[in-house]
Amino acid sequence: MYRLYDYSPSGNGYKVRLLLSQLAIPFSYVELDILKGETRTPDFLAKNPNGRIPLLEIEPDRYLAESNAILFYLAQGTAFWPADKLAQAEVLHWLFFEQYSHEPNIATPRFWLCHVPELNAYQTTALPYKQEQGYQALGVMDQHLAHHQYFVEDRYTIADIALYAYTHVATEGGFDLERFANVRRWLADVARQPNHIPITQTVFEF
Structure with a gap:
């Protein structure tokens, strides 16, 4: 199952939540408060050295950052990505x-x-x-x-x-x-x- 590291007010994170929901893809949700520096901890920086959300854990210890890259990854082979x-x-x-x-x-x-x-x-x-x-x-x-x-x-x-x-x-x-x-x-x-x-x-x- 995918795991999404996110900050709920983030529009960039919302993009990923919205597409996952519209594709009916199960995922677990991990809230990180960027205002409290929770994306700047050694543990998170080991996952994404850029220290930003959203971050999608595709499989154990394999991560994809940048919201639009995540959209592209998830949309492949679906109606959300055109064939032309x-x-x-x-x-x-x-x-x-x-x-x-x-x-x-x-x-x-x-x-x-x-x-x-x-x-x-x-x-x-x-x-x-x-x-x-x-x-x-x-x-x-x-x-x-x-x-x-x-x-x-x-x-x-x-x-x-x-x-x-x-x-x-x-x-x-x-x-x-x-x-x-x-x-x-x-x-x-x-x-x-x-x-x-x-x-x-x-x-x-x-």
């Missing part, structure tokens, strides 16, 4: 977009505003710039979704899971999603997918 070569590249396009343009600018303000007791000078200065870039990423998504139900082949794939994770909680980072009608429609479509779970769910039965 170009469509596969398009999924990767959105996974790279999510990690480079989207997640750093939407997840970071959320973390600062929800989990940091008091912003330091850098965070106070950087927050509006991060939010501006986050709005740009949301604009790109909204423009694409004006012509597509989902991000690739107009069907639900791991591209949608990756982008949904932090977009659906973007308001916690100070973002106004009322400006993005197509994104809001897409969020509702994703939430209606079979075996959908909320980001707050950490107890699983299979």
